[in-house]
Amino acid sequence: MEPRMPEYDNPAIAAILDTTADLLEIAGADRFRFLSYHKAAHAVRAWPEDINTLATEERLTDIPGVGKKLAANIASILARGSFAEFDELTAELPPTLVALMQVPGVGPKKARTLYDRLGVTSVDDLEAALAEGKVAALQGFGDRTAANIAAGIISYRTFGARALLADALPLAEKVAAYLRALPSAVSAEPAGSVRRGKETVGDIDVLVASLDPSAIMEAARTLPIVTRVIASGETKTSVETTAGLQVDVRVVAPDEWGAALQYFTGSAEHNVRVREIAKGLGLKVTEYGVFRIDTGERCASDTEEAVYAALGMQTPPPELRENAGEIESATAGTLPKLITLADIRGDLHCHTTATDGKSTLEANKAKAAELGYEYLAITDHAWGLRMVGGLDLDDLERQWARIDELNAEGGPVLLKSIELNIDEKGEVDYPDEVLARFDICIASLHSGWGQPREVGTSRLLRAMENRFVDIIGHPTGRILRRREPIDLDMEAVCAKAAETGTALEIDAYPDRLDLSDVHLRMALRHGARISMGCDAHEASQMHFMRYGVSTARRGWVTPEVTLNAHPLPEMLALLKRNRTA
DNA sequence: GCCGTTTTCGGCCCGACTGTTTTCAGTCG
Ligand SMILES: Nc1nc2c(ncn2[C@H]2C[C@H](O)[C@@H](COP(=O)(O)OP(=O)(O)OP(=O)(O)O)O2)c(=O)[nH]1
Ligand SMILES: [Mg+2]
Ligand SMILES: [Mg+2]
Ligand SMILES: [Zn+2]
Numbered sequence: 260m261e262p263r264m265p266e267y268d269n270p271a272i273a274a275i276l277d278t279t280a281d282l283l284e285i286a287g288a289d290r291f292r293f294l295s296y297h298k299a300a301h302a303v304r305a306w307p308e309d310i311n312t313l314a315t316e317e318r319l320t321d322i323p324g325v326g327k328k329l330a331a332n333i334a335s336i337l338a339r340g341s342f343a344e345f346d347e348l349t350a351e352l353p354p355t356l357v358a359l360m361q362v363p364g365v366g367p368k369k370a371r372t373l374y375d376r377l378g379v380t381s382v383d384d385l386e387a388a389l390a391e392g393k394v395a396a397l398q399g400f401g402d403r404t405a406a407n408i409a410a411g412i413i414s415y416r417t418f419g420a421r422a423l424l425a426d427a428l429p430l431a432e433k434v435a436a437y438l439r440a441l442p443s444a445v446s447a448e449p450a451g452s453v454r455r456g457k458e459t460v461g462d463i464d465v466l467v468a469s470l471d472p473s474a475i476m477e478a479a480r481t482l483p484i485v486t487r488v489i490a491s492g493e494t495k496t497s498v499e500t501t502a503g504l505q506v507d508v509r510v511v512a513p514d515e516w517g518a519a520l521q522y523f524t525g526s527a528e529h530n531v532r533v534r535e536i537a538k539g540l541g542l543k544v545t546e547y548g549v550f551r552i553d554t555g556e557r558c559a560s561d562t563e564e565a566v567y568a569a570l571g572m573q574t575p576p577p578e579l580r581e582n583a584g585e586i587e588s589a590t591a592g593t594l595p596k597l598i599t600l601a602d603i604r605g606d607l608h609c610h611t612t613a614t615d616g617k618s619t620l621e622a623n624k625a626k627a628a629e630l631g632y633e634y635l636a637i638t639d640h641a642w643g644l645r646m647v648g649g650l651d652l653d654d655l656e657r658q659w660a661r662i663d664e665l666n667a668e669g670g671p672v673l674l675k676s677i678e679l680n681i682d683e684k685g686e687v688d689y690p691d692e693v694l695a696r697f698d699i700c701i702a703s704l705h706s707g708w709g710q711p712r713e714v715g716t717s718r719l720l721r722a723m724e725n726r727f728v729d730i731i732g733h734p735t736g737r738i739l740r741r742r743e744p745i746d747l748d749m750e751a752v753c754a755k756a757a758e759t760g761t762a763l764e765i766d767a768y769p770d771r772l773d774l775s776d777v778h779l780r781m782a783l784r785h786g787a788r789i790s791m792g793c794d795a796h797e798a799s800q801m802h803f804m805r806y807g808v809s810t811a812r813r814g815w816v817t818p819e820v821t822l823n824a825h826p827l828p829e830m831l832a833l834l835k836r837n838r839t840a
Numbered sequence: 841g842c843c844g845t846t847t848t849c850g851g852c853c854c855g856a857c858t859g860t861t862t863t864c865a866g867t868c869g
Pocket of ligand 1: 450451452453457459460461462463464507522523524525526527530531853869
């Protein structure tokens with residue numbers, strides 16, 4: 260049998276384009292040529308249509324930044340795993356050189372010199388060369404550069420993967436609160452990817468407004484959590500911390516707050532686009548303000564709204580600032596009214612002590628009441644997951660009886676629900692007579708992670724054909740930093756969800772956040788509904804909803820399309836099982 | 841390499857910090 264070509268998805272294509280860009284840069288290619296590869300990589304990653312569909316329909320150039328050449332190169336990757344320029348580049352340079360550029364302090368020029376002069380092709384090689392004193396001896400390097408690179412290797416090795424938002428956000432808020440409390444500080448807020456609510460973050464960025472910047476910089480260098488000062492100047496300090504995260508602190512004058520917050524919130528791609536647009540209007544945007552190019556006069560700077568208004572734009576919510584369509588919407592004045600935490604009327608996914616949860620029904624109900632919810636779906640595991648105590652019919656009767664008692668007491672309504680297991684054939688637990696008795700059924704994959712695309716896809720499609728499967732739980736099964744998503748034809752999954760009236764879940768558990776932002780946009784494109792649940796295995800985890808909402812907002816999700824942004828009767832009426840034919 | 845209510849050619853964001861520089865390149869945000 261022929262060996263199968265690997266199946267590509269948008270992130271896989273984007274990764275190859277990014278590698279190409281890095282190799283081109285190391286090879287000394289024109290700046291705008293390699294930047295075009297990075298730009299296309301970002302656009303492909305953020306594009307809410309499957310790259311295979313686009314290629315088949317010869318619509319790759321629909322993606323902004325993908326022209327004739329890049330479309331041909333992407334098509335070539337899909338067909339044979341590479342393209343001509345990539346083959347030439349990797350014949351000229353070892354592709355492992357891109358890993359050298361991941362070491363803080365090593366960029367394309369130093370990587371090239373290390374390779375040319377010392378034959379260094381890996382981080383291990385680099386470490387050896389440092390130990391032998393060869394790096395410091397290089398033209399243009401020196402002792403300090405060698406020491407910085409050595410420290411960079413340690414960070415590269417120990418910090419590695421991006422942090423979960425749920426781990427970084429509390430720390431970011433703590434650092435901001437600490438700096439805000441300084442007598443010389445006027446205000447301080449987290450910015451960067453933390454403010455944009457990205458599911459993982461590379462570092463923590465904090466903006467401070469102050470008339471005494473040196474006092475802020477001193478405080479940043481001496482934060483209790485600092486393990487190393489990477490750089491510290493008049494307005495910017497970068498430190499490594501005990502949390503294994505880099506913290507970047509930027510300070511500006513109070514009247515520059517809005518421009519600086521716009522800059523430091525990013526994303527970089529959003530900023531570049533905003534600045535290009537400004538230029539076309541005869542304006543210049545920096546972290547200090549919006550300026551007229553002709554007179555140098557400052558037109559805006561104190562608030563973000565003023566900055567965007569000076570460019571004729573609405574202020575896009577931070578979660579949308581990825582240069583993925585929000586600039587066009589903001590310019591046209593058509594930004595969507597995104598879902599907020601306050602719109603959430605209930606949680607549609609939680610576990611109890613009846614299976615693998617650590618809190619009782621009663622404790623979950625109390626938490627739902629505390630959160631001001633109207634309802635809570637009790638979705639313990641079904642019989643198919645016996646190893647975590649999956650419920651049999653007797654267990655269900657007992658749980659339902661207790662739910663009836665609790666509902667009689669008032670407060671948030673507990674919904675008799677279940678998280679069904681989707682088996683190898685796409686079938687779920689229990690006979691139809693039982694499924695019909697639930698208020699809501701979620702169905703989720705819990706096995707088969709390494710399966711080929713068509714297998715996982717057909718399991719989900721089959722499950723969605725079941726008229727009692729109202730929601731597909733954590734559709735891809737990804738676990739951030741631990742498990743790749745199952746390979747799926749997500750276009751087919753979203754289309755089937757829309758066609759059958761099956762909602763797709765955002766599992767708000769911080770290492771899942773599944774569906775992801777980009778897949779949510781794809782789901783909305785197809786007209787699918789969204790369901791939000793924390794997958795709490797302990798009552799306190801029902802607070803994870805805020806992370807689900809961040810991901811939903813990044814996916815352009817509105818309250819209208821979200822099941823649990825509706826009052827109970829409407830929410831129930833939207834379920835597949837209650838649809839009138 | 842991409843792109844176009846000023847353009848199919850000539851642009852492509854803007855600034856901070858560091859080290860080795862004798863005037864600024866490299867890296868990063
Ligand atoms: N104008 C402009 N701004 C940039 C550039 N690079 C970074 N920024 C701004 C926007 C970023 O959100 C902000 C913080 O930079 P970071 O490198 O920390 O990126 P960000 O937080 O977006 O993502 P991260 O999760 O940290 O990788 O600085 C750039 O090249 N140009
Ligand atoms: Mg950041
Ligand atoms: Mg940063
Ligand atoms: Zn669950």
